[in-house]
Amino acid sequence: MRKILAYPLTVVYFIVFGLLLVIFHPVQWLCFNVFGYQAHKKSVDVLNFFLAYSLLLLGDWIxxxxxxxxxxxxxxxxVANHQSMYDISPIIWHMRKHHPKFISKKELGRGIPSISYNLRHGGSALIDRKDKEQAFKEIINIANYANKNNRSVVIFPEGTRSRDGKPKRFQTGGLKILLKKMPNAHVVPISINNSWKTLRYGKFPMGIGINITFDVHKPLGARDLPAEELIEKVEEIVSNGIKA
Structure with missing residues (x-):
């Protein structure tokens, strides 16, 4: 019965989600090109508020x-675990005072209204997973940008999303670079639960009636421990907060 109900609700959700992306694309363009960074950021914040809470149409709660x-x-x-694309908007909205920027695969930098525009122009890094040299250069660039402008970098060290909610081992290369290049940063672990259930049936229909939780843990200093030990500690904190 739940899955049957999910079909019409998902259709409504997809229509709303698509309209939000299409409407906010020119809004972002105008804000970025006419009014500058702060206006563009506010447009992105508002977009992601609506994207996050449009999940209410499915009975899903953030x-x-x-x-x-x-x-x-x-x-x-x-630093967070990664379960679905629905991890992104709540982090952008609820951590907005920290100006979160993302390390994302380059494929997302084109073809998606609003999302691709923000990734290209909002300060995020687009990496080629098949080209380690390019990826490391992009991570260095975003670290330098964050230091200079007091921004924050969001990284999902698992690399790819968990399809069943169970945590994957961290891939530490990118995180090591960030710790080295951002020695004065706060390291903020976040444990995400249940967003994978939005895709429990595949891409269609979506899961309904889900409580998606984000637990922000006590921040650490980037220089509190040697890099290897700090990464191990952060991974333990994030993993212990996952109830898969």
């Missing part, structure tokens, strides 16, 4: 728990 008053005087390295 629960974002951030009990820590993370200072904004330094950039952040936000």
């Amino acid at each position: 629960i974002f728990r951030n009990p820590h008053n993370i200072p904004t005087d330094k950039p952040c390295i936000i």
Whole structure:
């Protein structure tokens, strides 16, 4: 019965989701080209508020728990597990005061209204997973950008999303670069639960009636421990918060 109900709800959701992307694409363009970074960021924040909470159309609810008053005087390295594309919008909206930028695969930088535009112009890094040299250069560039402009970098060190919610081992190369290039940053672990269930039936229909949770853990300093030990500790914190 739940899956049958999911079909019409998913159709409605996809229509709303698509309209949001199409409507906000020219809004982003106007903000970026006429009014500059701050206006563009606000347009992206508002878009992602609507994208995140449009999941209510499916009976899915976002629960974002951030009990820590993370200072904004330094950039952040936000480290999270990855379960679906629906991990992105809640992080952008709820961590908006930290100006989150993403390390994303280059394929997402074209062809998707609003999303591709923001990835190309909003300060994120687009990497080629098949070209390690290019990927490392992009990560260095985004780290330097974050340091200079007091932005935050979001990284999903698992590399690819978990299709069943179970945590994957971190791939540490990109995170090591960020820690090296952003020595004064706050390292903010986030554990994401249940967003994989939005795709429990595949791409269509979507899962309904899901509580998707984001638990922001106490931040660490990028220089609190040697890089290897810090990465191991962050991975343990993130993994322990996953209830797969």
